[in-house]
Amino acid sequence: MDFRSRPRHRNAGSYHHGELRQALLAAAAELLAGGGSDAVGMREIARRASVSHAAPYRHYANREALLADLAAIGFEQLAARFAGLPAATTPERRLVEMARSYVDFAREQPQLWRLMFGNTLDKTQHPALLDASRLVLANLRATVEALGVPAPATHQTLAAWAFAHGVARLVLDQRLDAHLDAPLDADALVQEAAWIFLRGLRHT
Amino acid sequence: MDFRSRPRHRNAGSYHHGELRQALLAAAAELLAGGGSDAVGMREIARRASVSHAAPYRHYANREALLADLAAIGFEQLAARFAGLPAATTPERRLVEMARSYVDFAREQPQLWRLMFGNTLDKTQHPALLDASRLVLANLRATVEALGVPAPATHQTLAAWAFAHGVARLVLDQRLDAHLDAPLDADALVQEAAWIFLRGLRHT
Numbered sequence: 001m002d003f004r005s006r007p008r009h010r011n012a013g014s015y016h017h018g019e020l021r022q023a024l025l026a027a028a029a030e031l032l033a034g035g036g037s038d039a040v041g042m043r044e045i046a047r048r049a050s051v052s053h054a055a056p057y058r059h060y061a062n063r064e065a066l067l068a069d070l071a072a073i074g075f076e077q078l079a080a081r082f083a084g085l086p087a088a089t090t091p092e093r094r095l096v097e098m099a100r101s102y103v104d105f106a107r108e109q110p111q112l113w114r115l116m117f118g119n120t121l122d123k124t125q126h127p128a129l130l131d132a133s134r135l136v137l138a139n140l141r142a143t144v145e146a147l148g149v150p151a152p153a154t155h156q157t158l159a160a161w162a163f164a165h166g167v168a169r170l171v172l173d174q175r176l177d178a179h180l181d182a183p184l185d186a187d188a189l190v191q192e193a194a195w196i197f198l199r200g201l202r203h204t
Numbered sequence: 205m206d207f208r209s210r211p212r213h214r215n216a217g218s219y220h221h222g223e224l225r226q227a228l229l230a231a232a233a234e235l236l237a238g239g240g241s242d243a244v245g246m247r248e249i250a251r252r253a254s255v256s257h258a259a260p261y262r263h264y265a266n267r268e269a270l271l272a273d274l275a276a277i278g279f280e281q282l283a284a285r286f287a288g289l290p291a292a293t294t295p296e297r298r299l300v301e302m303a304r305s306y307v308d309f310a311r312e313q314p315q316l317w318r319l320m321f322g323n324t325l326d327k328t329q330h331p332a333l334l335d336a337s338r339l340v341l342a343n344l345r346a347t348v349e350a351l352g353v354p355a356p357a358t359h360q361t362l363a364a365w366a367f368a369h370g371v372a373r374l375v376l377d378q379r380l381d382a383h384l385d386a387p388l389d390a391d392a393l394v395q396e397a398a399w400i401f402l403r404g405l406r407h408t
Contacts, residue, residue, distance in 0.1 A: 117373075124382045137383050154384060159367075159397040162374050166366030169321075169373075178328045179341050180358060193363040200404030 015051075021059050023049040025073070028066055029112070036111045037067055037120050067115060068126035074116045075132035078105055082139050091146035092198050098143060099164045099194040103186070106168035117165065137161070147201055156201060167193045219255075225263050227253040229277070232270055233316070240315045241271055241324050271319060272330035278320045279336035282309055286343050295350035296402050302347060303368045303398040307390070310372035321369065341365070351405055360405060371397050 015023065027048035031040045042063050046053045060066040081101050088094035106113040115121065116133070123130045141157040149156045170176060171186040219227065231252035235244045246267050250257045264270040285305050292298035310317040319325070320337070327334045345361040353360045374380060375390040 119377070130382060134383055152385065154386075155393050155396040156400070158374055158380075158388075158393055159371070159400055162370030162397060163363075163367050163401075164370070165373060166368070166370030167363070169369060170362055170366050173323070176362075178334060179338055181356065182358075184362075189359050189362055192359040193366060196360070196363055196401060196404035197367075198404065199407040200400035200402065203403040203407055 020049075020051070020055065021069075023051070024056050024059060024066065025070060028070055032067075032070060032111050032115065033109065034111075037115050037118075040067060040070075042066070064121065065126070068121055068123075068129045070112070071116045071121055072126070072129040072132040074109070074112045075129070075136050078102070078116075079132070079135050079139060081105065082136070091143060095143050095147065095160065095198060096191065096194040098140065099160075099167070099197075100187075100190050102164045103168045103171055103190050106172060107186075110172055113168070144201070147198070149201060160197060160201075163193060163197050224253075224255070224259065225273075227255070228260050228263060228270065229274060232274055236271075236274060236315050236319060237313065238315075241319050241322075244271060244274075246270070268325065269330070272325055272327075272333045274316070275320045275325055276330070276333040276336040278313070278316045279333070279340050282306070282320075283336070283339050283343060285309065286340070295347060299347050299351065299364065299402060300395065300398040302344065303364075303371070303401075304391075304394050306368045307372045307375055307394050310376060311390075314376055317372070348405070351402070353405060364401060364405075367397060367401050 024045055027045040028040050030048065031044060040063065042056050042060075043053055045066070046056050049055070056066065060069065078101075082098055085094070085097045085101060088097055121129065123133060137157065140160060141153060144153045144157045144160055145151050167190055171184070171189065177183050228249055231249045232244050234252065235248060244267065246260050246264075247257055249270070250260050253259070260270065264273070282305075286302055289298065289301045289305060292301055325333065327337060341361065344364060345355075345357060348357045348361045348364055349355050371394055375388070375393065381387050
């Protein structure tokens, strides 16, 4: 690598408060999207943000803390999507829309989705991440309870999440078509799966 | 590492036909169980099987071919489990038993399960693996069709798999308890989720 071709380091102190964090997160998100969490390294993040190797450690104790921040932002994005869904006429439609929204999120940002819902991070070690993921679960639980399932609808809420998660996994698996006679129609599958779940819940 | 402490290499030719493959697979399965597919390396496999570094290549073109063989055997094991389930009184009970059996498999051999259902391998490049995984899907499809869903019950079969897969993912996630008021009762969740699915399928 030719060091002369690299942009000169910006002094981390020249960033305004919050700007450095944003620059680090943007670089980390790019690396994540390109190669998954294994591709997210502190040195490469510093290089992309044009700061010294030490600068990322002003904000993050280590790489895992930065990944946890990325994942927490992912959960906040997902919660914002749920909040931004058009007002549904019925809780049934709302749950179908949430399932679709969840699967869309996984398709658009598969590596972020894997980071959020995979085994890479121990959420209990990262309070902000835990809070953000709890918010998403609370949102789902409220929708399940609005369907008439008595609170706390823990198993039904987890089952709803499991179902959407499994469907997202299927939809992301480009190789599934090898098992089918025709290419997978992802939207039709999400729709069908969500309605099976709903009907099953209604006839408890 | 002290080379003197290692067992002397067995000449790969001293293995009877088939024995070498078994020894390689056993070593690979150990490595997989311990550290996931990233931990499966040809040199370490050779070391554990007490053969030369070149010996594994008598059976496998490369590491991926060996992983594909491991995954294919995993699908055969899963198909054998389904075949060995006690004769169910109804197709409904059979589907619940299959779901439980799938989740148990994932709990007992999480790394093998991840290899089989993750993105590590391109099944289309490994005919034996593709056949073995198709057999499992065919088995599930037959059970869904026995429930009265008109053939080919593609979306319903995929939804059934997605549901079981998502539940297995939840059950494997040791950190989920941080989101719940009480520890997750995995068996109760599997049971509940399977019946939600069944009821939903019945009321199509």
